[in-house]
Amino acid sequence: MTLPVQLLWLIPALPLLVAGIGALTRHRGVALAAIFAMAGSFVLSCLALAGALQDPAVHATYNFAWFDLGHGTLRLGFLLDPLTALMTTMVTFVGTLIFIFSLGYMKKDENFSRFFCFLCLFAAAMLGLLVANSLLLLFICWELVGLASYLLIGFWFHKPSAAAAAKKAFITTRIGDLGFLLGLLWLADSTGSLLFFDNGHGVLEAATLASLSGQTLACGLALSTAIGLLIFCGAIGKSGQFPLHVWLPDAMEGPTPVSALIHAATMVAAGVFLIARVYPLMSADALLTAVPVHALTVVAFIGAITALLGALIACAQNDIKRVLAFSTVSQLGYMMLALGVGAWSAAIFHLLTHAFFKALLFLGAGSVIHAAHHEQDIRRLGGLRTKMKFTFASFAIGMMALSGVPFLFSGFWSKEAILHAAHEWNVSHLPLYAGLCAVVLTAFYMTRLVAETFFGQPRSHGADHAHENTAAMTAPLVILAACAVLLGFLGTPYWPWLQKTLDPHYEATQGGLGLMLLSIGLVGAGLGLGWWLYGRKLRATAADRDPLATAAPFVMAALANRLGFDELYAATVGRLNTATAALAAFLDRYVIGGLVTFLAQLGIFSGSVNRQMDEANLNGGFDAVSESVRETGLFYSRKQTGETHGYLRVVAVAFVLLFLVLALGGVR
Amino acid sequence: MSAAADSFLERAPLELRDWAVQLLPAPLQWISHHLITIVAVLAVFGLFFAFTTVAERKLLGRLQNRLGPNRAGLPKFSILPWHIRHKLFGLSQPFADAVKALTKEDIVPAAADKVLHFLAPVVVVGFSLMTFAVLPFGRNLIPVELDAALLYFFAAGSASELAIFMAGWSSRNKYSLLAAMRALAQLISYELPLILSVVPVVLVASTLSTSAIVQAQGAWTFGVLPHWFVFTPWGFAGFIIFLISALAESNRSPFDLPEAESELVAGHLTEYSGFKYALFFMAEYFGLTALSGLGVTVFLGGWQAPCELLYWVPSYLWFMGKLILMIMLFIWVRGTLLRLRIDQLTRLSWQFLVPLALLNVGNAAFWALTAQWSGPLQLVRWAVSAAIVIVPFLVIGRSLSAGYAPRTYRYAP
């Protein structure tokens, strides 16, 4: 009972169908259809997973011609391997739960059906991205995912901040996508194909990789490095990596299920998925020694910077969703770090666990926000521990998974795998140190978040009147919490099933117990620090100063201001853009406009000259010709009696005559 | 199984024919071979017609809590004991009717076109009998084995329209002519869904030959679930469309508008009496029987047994059984439904049956393309196929019945 690769398209097709229906009708039943479509896709994904696990080393593909282009044929395809299957299963499972959650969360929204239509569109694009066997198909879905993200962030477009955030997200990711597109075109130009696997001709197969890494550019980089870095630009944009991470926190203007689905669990992980997918290309230059930089080194450092930066900024945020957003940025940095140090299976492991516990945290946050009448500021929440027991319990599980509380929680195992890999990396240990710092900070800011939100006294009207939500919202939380615990056991160092499935060459490294003990200690330190600062003396009113701000006001202000990245971009990129636009406007209005006006005047002048000549000289001759044409016409029109019999008779007689001529003339 | 297919009962009709043929002198044998077939079909279906009429009247009676004809017994000189002869459940009613029709005065209107007036009933009976030629009555019993049998069936069937026109026009009676035009409109409207409903079967069986279509339905899942086409989503939809169109094609209630006595007297039969009227009557039943036979052949597995255990029962018995069931279904419908109005009739055809039948062709194409799907994909195949049937049905049905809210009857329970 497996799904053949030829039918892999069914997985994205189901949500796409519902999206199409949702675009046509405003019926509320679209939501149910969407949930059923996602559940159906989940079932299909499970079938695909079963098929992929039968032989994890095989990349089953199904390629087909899309259209002919000149002499070549543009081919697209579907790919089924454990990576795809695991990702689709995760996306459809988390997606189904989030859809169910949205049923409760969006119940009172007037654009209920539109919301589900967009969600389905997103799910279809995301699943399409996962099953693609062609960088082009992946890119198409990639852009569709971006579109869906744009639509959903700006779902409450009447809020100016939401509209601005949507625009920001769209434009920022577009900058990365430009790099992606360039890389894609370059790749197509140099290999002639965009298929990943194509019986030895695909871009991820040995022959092509060898030729790509064998070519060296003028700047000393290998060709594969350059292309890989350009593709990595796309991942930077989509996964909110430094320096394009600025859009992700703003994207929290969208509805919370969207944040959970798109900006925590799935879409932002697409960048990680992309790098994991093209990992052979990224690592093609690994054996070259004469190059100035390896592609994966860049990835590792970008990831390390992002992990540290995100964790730092998260410490000073007051919006519950912003904290989680920066946490997402930080965790994505972790995954990039893992990819960069060569442990791509660990990255995917972390991606999967992160998807579950971060979706759990976001849904928990959504549950809190929904219950507390859209109060998002943690300073104004508090005391929800007793009011919302389910939410608190599941949120706490998510928090511990994210912080990496040892042994029982999935986050611990995946984070441990990454740190271990970073430790093994022989290029530099800086990423490892950055990661270890981030471990402390993660534990710290999560403790702060939980302490502020759930402990102490309710500090606003909304928090005071909060109560537990309906089953449609709590049930997904419970399921996700269970997953957040259980999923970690798939990839422990003692039974690294997941890593082995994804990467047949994976070898479980023994040892590293010291590192594990260190990171456990760091987690403990982070938790303890958080508790010491926030838990010991709980906040009494919303206006109280943050203990951290009391201790280091300048640092806190800078962090709260997100280290000024937005201002920086406004001052540089924004200004440059404005100046260029002004220049273009000037050129258009005066230089090109003047030329056009001149040409128009010239045309008018020559036209008037022409008219003079026409009227004076040419008309007489034409009159005569017209007169003779008219005479001829009159002559023939008299022959045209309108008597059909006559015509038919003439035709028949002519036929007889023709026949006679042919017969008598003896023409053969 | 082949033993059963070759059993004596299975071969009995053929053996009988061959025995009869070899009795005749050699020069006559080749033609007598065919003549015997024709006579056999005529005799069997002539009797079948006779008993269909009485069955129809009895069934209609029962459907309306009446008794139906139960009087006509046998004449006094028959040797049966009185209590059997006396009534015989009215089974000899058709013979009494036949005698009555034969002895009635044959009236031809003075202004009528005599030749056409005479030709019409002859043509209609002739052509409706011709359709029997390609129906496989049993495993070995098909009068003519044609490659394009279905096409032949519809070609022969289309001639009845001409006969109806001839009858209506030649009578020189306004009611007759109007009824004939109405009948033509109806027949033409419903010929389209009728043929379109059979096209999916042709598509899936990939043949026009009726015997090959029956062969294509000869298998069972687990030995009990027959592979008849009616048991597939598209086949079921096709069968329903076929049933409705066949009702209309044979001018039966609820589509008996051409004979709507409250509007058109007796339709194109107004100026016919006696034996010619009986011929029309007969042709109507022959047409009904032939269409039912086609439905049985195409959708209900023809002479195939419904489960493997019953394979030994001679195939022609299965065919006749299914035929009788089909005709009883038609009678049941006649006993239940009201006559439609002409606009409802044409709307039903053009806005409902034709689009659904066209979609059904696509459905069958999907079915044929996915023939090799197995395992869980079978479920997908069935679900998709069923969706192609049900969704348009609901959509079109809703749009057609929009504005006709559920009626409330104020004076009836």
Place this chain on the structure above:
Amino acid sequence: MLGSGIIKGLAVTAKNFLGSYHDPARMVTVEYPEQPTVLPEAYRNFPFLISEDAADPMGTLRCVSCQICEKECPPQCIVIEKSKDKKPDATGKPQLYPLTFNIDISVCMSCQICVEVCPFDAIKMDKVFEVAVTNRFDGLLLTRDQLAKPNSYYHDIHPAEAAEVDERLAAERKAAEEKAKAAAAAKAAAAAAKATPTPKPSDGPTEASAKGGTAA
């Protein structure tokens, strides 16, 4: 859903079909020659003449040949011939009797006017409807002998009406007897004085009571 009504209808007729075999109450058909039709009591068909005694129908006809019905009959299908002599009626009073009383039921329209006008309750409406004959001229002309039916038959077909008529007639006769007695007594009393003519029962009250009887 489109078509659900058809299925409902088919279910109804199927129920009829099955029910017709096990539930005789459903069948409204009466198999007529074998099973007699039960006619409503008020059913009427052609008139007949009432005789008091079944043993001697001609002798005990109530009809006194007054010929009112003959005159009133709209299609004029009654032909009466008076007797020359008188016979005593049920009360013993000598009355005329019909020598001929013919009704042509091929002409009769069953209007019941003859019954309504009869002062003697002598003609009533029958229930017989199987009147088919092979000769439509003589066969449908009913004579006195065919028309005469005993009062017990009248009781059979219209029991309530017949009882009422009998009661009234009995009352009338009693009254007549008493009157006769009184008259006799008076006569006896007066006989001594003078002989007086026999008092006749007046027509008025009898007619009114006859009308009342038929109307009831």
Place this chain on the structure above:
Amino acid sequence: MTAALLLIAVLMLGSAAAAMLRRNLIHSALLLVASWTGVAAFYLWAGAEFVAFAQILVYAGAVSMVVLFAVLLTRQSREADLPIEPATVTRTASAFAVAASLAAVIGSAVATARFPAASAEAPAASVKQIGLELMAEHGAALLIVGIVLTVALIGATVIASNDKKRDPEDAP
């Protein structure tokens, strides 16, 4: 074989000629149906069953209906009883002359032509073969014919429907 062909030809040509000569349009139409049936019989004789049945289905089943409807919808009062106009006579005569001369030239050409001898066996053409050829080699033509038929159907409906605008006074 030849006798059967001649019989078919007599039926076909006889009814066609009678159809062209009758004054009663309905008779003409019905005789033409007979003629078309004769053509179908010819196809059967030549071994082209499928074409024969298609011919009956299309001509006897469909075209004849359209013709009869057209005849009834355009009936003129007592056309058959009108006297014959002189123009009709001349037209008929000239038509006969033209048709006869054409028959003469084509007939003589056919009669004198020599064709390579053909096999007496009728070529076998199963429905499957025709279907495969129609769908494979002549697929484009089949599609185009489908479009032509659709367009013709819609066009015929548009032409025949009453396109006169209602007078504004008529509108309630």
Place this chain on the structure above:
Amino acid sequence: MTPLHLCLLISTALFCIGLFGALARSNTILVLLGIELMLNAANINFIAFWRYGPNPAAANGMIFVLFSIAVAAAEAAVGLALIIAVYRHQKNIRLQEATVLKG
């Protein structure tokens, strides 16, 4: 006289009967029917050449006839629709009176 000659002569005769009808009759319907007869004559030729032609294995002749029948059906439908339109316009269908396209 081979069967092919016979078939061709028959089709010639049918063609000329059709032509005669089309030329002689004033009723537009009959003219149209004459043209249908001419088409049928052509179809007979196709079948005859398929049956007795050099390459009977190819079913081209039959397929051509099928297409021809389809087109003839379309032609009849459109033609008769035109006739009805003409009738509505000039209240008769005499071809010699239908001499103008305006209307």
